[in-house]
Amino acid sequence: MNERGLLDLFSAMNAPTGSALECPYYPCHFEGQDCSLCYCIFYPCFIYKFGDLIVSSKGNFVWSCKKCDWVHEKENVEEIITYFSSFPRQILVEASWEFFIKALQEILFGSELGYKIGRSYNLMPTNFRFSKCREVESGSFLGIKIHGTSIELVKEMRHFEEDGYIFVPRRFGNTIVGHDGSRFVECDL
Numbered sequence: 001m002n003e004r005g006l007l008d009l010f011s012a013m014n015a016p017t018g019s020a021l022e023c024p025y026y027p028c029h030f031e032g033q034d035c036s037l038c039y040c041i042f043y044p045c046f047i048y049k050f051g052d053l054i055v056s057s058k059g060n061f062v063w064s065c066k067k068c069d070w071v072h073e074k075e076n077v078e079e080i081i082t083y084f085s086s087f088p089r090q091i092l093v094e095a096s097w098e099f100f101i102k103a104l105q106e107i108l109f110g111s112e113l114g115y116k117i118g119r120s121y122n123l124m125p126t127n128f129r130f131s132k133c134r135e136v137e138s139g140s141f142l143g144i145k146i147h148g149t150s151i152e153l154v155k156e157m158r159h160f161e162e163d164g165y166i167f168v169p170r171r172f173g174n175t176i177v178g179h180d181g182s183r184f185v186e187c188d189l
Helices: 003-014 075-084 091-092 096-110 122-130
Strands: 052-053 061-064 115-117 120-122 132-135 141-147 150-158 166-172 175-179 185-189
Touching: 003 075, 003 091, 061 150, 075 096, 122 166, 122 175, 122 185, 141 175, 150 166
Parallel strands: 120 166
Antiparallel strands: 052 061, 115 120, 132 185, 141 150, 141 166, 166 175, 175 185
16 A cells, blocks of 8 residues: 555645645755645556656666656646545545556546456556557567555566456557557557
């Protein structure tokens, strides 16, 4: 569970903080940013528009959202607070990563684009939504396993498995490659 993100969400639901000018890191994204959700409730979102899968200095895979400022734009903070205010706090405390990624898609698109495949979750349609795509003869994608907000396993795949993976495209510079449910596609970011 993303405990720090949840604490920030509850605090913002009580009273959004706006810009935290007293923070020694301000502005960590842009001048005038809304710092109510310093720790993003959607982390790790695995949406390449907002971040990237990288290898840390310790050799572990992490989701980097260093260049993401979406959750720090005032109108997005207001929409996030409004969305989650309709849920009892206990539901939010007990919610899984899948609950929050579904919520993010509903906030962004009005509906969930990703979908379950057995115990796995296909997030590729969400990534393709932002891109211009074309069919390719073959390809692969990534299967990721997480525990809380930590990435435990990243595996290159050519077929969907039902064993608790999160499926995302592979990234090559400004291009992502994955499977749209019927064919392999290459998409521009």
